[in-house]
Amino acid sequence: MSALVWLDPALAAVVGLLFGSFLNVVIYRLPKMLEAGWQQECAQYLAEQAGQDPATASASTAPRFNLMTPRSRCSACGHTLSWFENIPVASYVVLRGRCRACQAKISPRYPLVELLTAGLFAFCVHRWGLSPQAALWCGFSATLLALALIDWDTTLLPDNLTLPLLWAGLIGALQGWTGVSLDASLWGAVGGYLSLWSIYWAFKLLTGKEGMGYGDFKLYAALGAWFGWPALVPIILMSSVIGALVGIAMKLFSQLREGGYIPFGPFLAGAGFTALIWGAGPMQARLLGLFGL
Structure with missing residues (x-):
């Protein structure tokens, strides 16, 4: 059996x-x-x-x-x-x-x-x-993996993938397939996009430089649609931790690209996979424990 x-x-x-x-x-x-x-x-x-x-x-x-x-x-x-x-x-x-x-x-x-x-x-x-839930999450996983590697190779997060991922999250919430209410999914998408959009413009006004691309806003919005607005903080924290670890490792092994730029999309994707496997709530608890909070 x-x-x-x-x-x-x-x-x-x-x-x-x-x-x-x-x-x-x-x-x-x-x-x-x-x-x-x-x-x-x-x-x-x-x-x-x-x-x-x-x-x-x-x-x-x-x-x-x-x-x-x-x-x-x-x-x-x-x-x-x-x-x-x-x-x-x-x-x-x-x-x-x-x-x-x-x-x-x-x-x-x-x-x-x-x-x-x-x-x-x-x-x-x-x-x-x-089940339809499994098929939907398989599609989520495949799309997120493709986005992570495309961004790593080219620093592009194509709308051809980020926007369908966003809509699939909203539709999955509407059908009850993601375990997230439609309200939480909708506000997750809105909050995800506007938070990084605000950081982008604040950084640009202060430094005159662009710290990230619009594709990052859309990917974060898509993750908010799939996991709901309460998951936004743990996802951004986890992506920052993953990004810091990868950046330190690349610095130690002299693998940083010219200008020291590393795309943020793969780290958002890594946080998305972490939320998929362990759940956003447990992930947040572990992160807070890691920082002694």
Whole structure:
């Protein structure tokens, strides 16, 4: 009987592996798709200002590039991956982390994302069973993971992901699937956005610099929608603790980027995962105990 208890989470883990493989594509390609779109919009605007036909200016001979096209390929030699080179985790192990064609190293982050997604999906199904709640939290986990890694790589938090995450939290609260009332979810979204927005403008007025981006406001608002307004303080405290620890570690190992800038989104995401696993209330109690409060 005990083995049957783990059957559904095990199946969810398999689905998570497959979805994690797709997340790797999203993490790599979505920022490039956004940049291409921005370049096209700039070309259209410049054409309009010059009195030219914007449709002609935006015409491109570049091959199609989206989440489905072209097929995955080696970034070093351009080798198109066969289906057996795209099996989550297993292909990486069999190929020993190298391209079959040119033997270039493959980043271990690819299988790690797949394994992490599998673990998150298994956790959600173990906690909520095969239910709409589990599916919703699986979607939350996958989106948050993608946002964290995109922000880490590019300092972008795309609206394509933050806004659907925000709306999904509100709809989940409306349906009673997140365990948060609609009022708490709505005010969590409002409070999350306005708090970081206020800090952003206060910092900019005092220093003349931008301390964070608008994507951080939207991500914090989304977390407020999912966990409710009482979770805002523990989430921001936890994200600050995680950020401080990562920043100290990067400083010690001389891994800080030029200018010492570290995106805040991954730390908000880390706090979101902490709230998902342990709950915002227990997380706040642990943090207050850590600071002796």
